[in-house]
Amino acid sequence: MYTRTSFKDRRLALAGFGAEGQSAADFLLRMGARLEISDSKPESEFPTEVVARIRELGAVFHFGQLGPFTGFDGIIRSPGISPHVPELVTAAKKGIPFTSATxxxxxxxxxxxxxxxxxxxxxxxxxxxxxxxxxxxxxxxxxxxxxxxxxxxxxxxxxxxxxxxxxxxxxxxxxxxxxxxxxxxxxxxxxxxxxxxxxxxxxxxxxxxxxxxxxxxxxxxxxxxxxxxxxxxxxxxxxxxxxxxxxxxxxxxxxxxxxxxxxxxxxxxxxxxxxxxxxxxxxxxxxxxxxxxxxxxxxxxxxxxxxxYFKALPHRLEFIRETAGVKYYDDSISTTPESAIAALRSFGVPKILILGGSSKGADWREFAAELTADHSLKAIIGIGQEWPKIKAALAATGREVQAIEGLQNMSAVVAAAAELAAPGNIVILSPACASFGMFRNYQDRGEQFSAAVRAL
Known part of the structure; x- marks a missing residue:
């Protein structure tokens, strides 16, 4: 069990410098730790003032890589860094203990x-x-x-x-x-x-x-x-x-x-x-x-x-607007088949689904069966690297669903959805996939969707 003196003069490594990593770095340095921070992203992707402040507190940075993790008393793993990445697996084999800000x-x-x-x-x-x-x-x-x-x-x-x-x-x-x-x-x-x-x-x-x-x-x-x-x-x-x-x-x-x-x-x-x-x-x-x-x-x-009086959080089945009798919902946080199914079951009216993204290792068969059984599903706009796999799973069910594919940006996706939709329909961005590729993250994906909808 940690106390506030547990980190003083300890040589610690922080893997990952996202929001929680930045908070952990500030705390550990204030507690007297000797801290080295590594992140596979380049320094240019982080706020200049944050990097400067943490550096001034005494941290050593290694951008563009994870590690090296040698000779440390412990490693603080940020939430976005899997313990199965090779650098952390190697560190674990060396017997270096792991912990987290949580x-x-x-x-x-x-x-x-x-x-x-x-x-x-x-x-x-x-x-x-x-x-x-x-x-x-x-x-x-x-x-x-x-x-x-x-x-x-x-x-x-x-x-x-x-x-x-x-x-x-x-x-x-x-x-x-x-x-x-x-x-x-x-x-x-x-x-x-x-x-x-x-x-x-x-x-x-x-x-x-x-x-x-x-x-x-x-x-x-x-x-x-x-x-x-x-x-x-x-x-x-x-x-x-x-x-x-x-x-x-x-x-x-x-x-x-x-x-x-x-x-x-x-x-x-x-x-x-x-x-x-x-x-x-x-x-x-x-x-x-x-x-x-x-x-x-x-x-x-x-x-x-x-x-x-509670309002839906951003990107969580968030109502964006109604225009030309069509309602638009942003569920960009939906990065799994199960979460997209929950969104689809929320509406019984005809709907156009924006679906696909980068892979998280999902099995699409059950999801395809759900889409097949949903007779209010009017059309799908398929995007991203996972769309061909979803399309194949849908084809295996035998049901034909109108699909638009090959669109390269969110503006084109929303324009296509608006053209397909009739008054009384809804358009849902509930991708069932991660966002990387076309978008920086799920927030960026949702914000681009919302901006395109408001521009209609």
Whole structure:
């Protein structure tokens, strides 16, 4: 377990200099570490003032490469760097210990932590919980892929604070502590470009509950087998989330209401018609957030108000605009077949789907079967290196779906979608793939889509 003196005069390597890596570098240098930072990207891709400030604090940089990792007391792995890259595999064989900013934060944080994970919905759910806590006047902090890097606000925390931490499998992989409240959403397969196997991915997610104790809580979506299995891995008290059936303890959807039941007493939180977020999967996220808020003592009226006035996060089935009777939605965060399926199931009206991107090792057969069964799917605009594989999987089902392909930029893609769409239709960017190739990242992809839609 780390203390604030654990890093003084230690020779440490930081692998990756993204947002969390920059935060970790600042913290470790302030704690007296002798730090070397490496990133495979060139120096020109990072803010000049950030690099200059960290360099002034004493860090040594190695841009355009990972490593070399020789003679270090430890390596801090940033979330975007897979432990399976050759440089880190070699370092592990040398016996150099690995850690992460998340692991350091969990050891040093004086406040209870609410950890949220899942294949889809963790950012939305974490943000909902945070809004509920702020509405109740609590000293709450939001971090993860959204909000501020956790180590940036560590010094402001006390025992009365509450941290809501959105946690990806990248961050959970090496964890040996679990949060006080673990929220497990829909877990399917994801990031097979990062993890060796689906089992490793699910195993990393399970670290959210694996180290909990009897005084902790686990809120688990019971509608998905991989999530449900995690309920058996924790010593915490378990509360169920379900859209399909009433649990003994937990939150669920019944008779058109989000309903909470605890110790035999049930109460309605709000009607589902008052939930502004599109998609049945978002009802699951709302249920999980409402259960968390209840365990933290947030009054139901404040919970309901936070849900009613919540706006979809950027690139998460975000409504962009309606023009010529056609609605446009940005779901660029959708980088897996399962998350794209959830988006498609959110709408029963005729839809045009923008699909494809770079590979994450997905198996497209189940996804193709889902598309085949969706008779409201009017057309597909296929993009990126994965599109031929998706197209082949679709062809194997025997159903013909109108497809436009070969478009080289988002403006052309949106123009083609607008030409295909009729009043009452929707256009969804839900690519089911990573973004690299045509775009820098999923944010860039979503921003280009939104700009093109607003230009129509």
């Amino acid at each position: 692991k350091i934060f969990f050891d040093l944080c004086p406040a209870p932590i609410v950890g949220v994970t899942g294949t889809k919905g963790k950012g939305t759910t974490a943000s909902l919980i945070y809004q509920m806590l702020k509405g109740a006047g609590r000293d709450a902090y939001l971090c993860g892929n959204i909000g501020t890097p956790a180590l940036d606000f560590l010094d402001r925390l006390n025992e009365g604070s509450i941290v809501v931490y959105e946690l990806s499998s990248f961050q959970l992989l090496e964890m040996e502590r679990s949060p006080h409240i673990a929220v497990v959403l829909m877990v399917t397969s994801e990031h097979l470009d990062f993890h060796k196997t689906a089992e490793e991915y699910v195993g990393a997610k399970a670290n959210l509950v694996r180290f909990q104790g009897p005084g902790d809580y686990a809120i688990v979506n019971m509608d998905y087998p991989a999530s449900r299995a995690m309920a058996a891995m924790t010593k915490a008290e378990v509360f169920a989330v379900s859209r399909k059936k009433r649990p003994a303890n937990g939150t669920y959807v019944e008779n058109g209401f989000v309903t909470l039941i605890q110790k035999g007493q049930s109460r309605q939180i709000l009607p589902i018609d008052a939930v502004p977020l599109a998609g049945a999967h978002n009802l699951e996220n709302v249920c999980a957030a409402a259960m968390t808020a209840a365990l933290l003592g947030v009054p139901s009226a404040i919970t309901a108000a936070a849900i009613q």
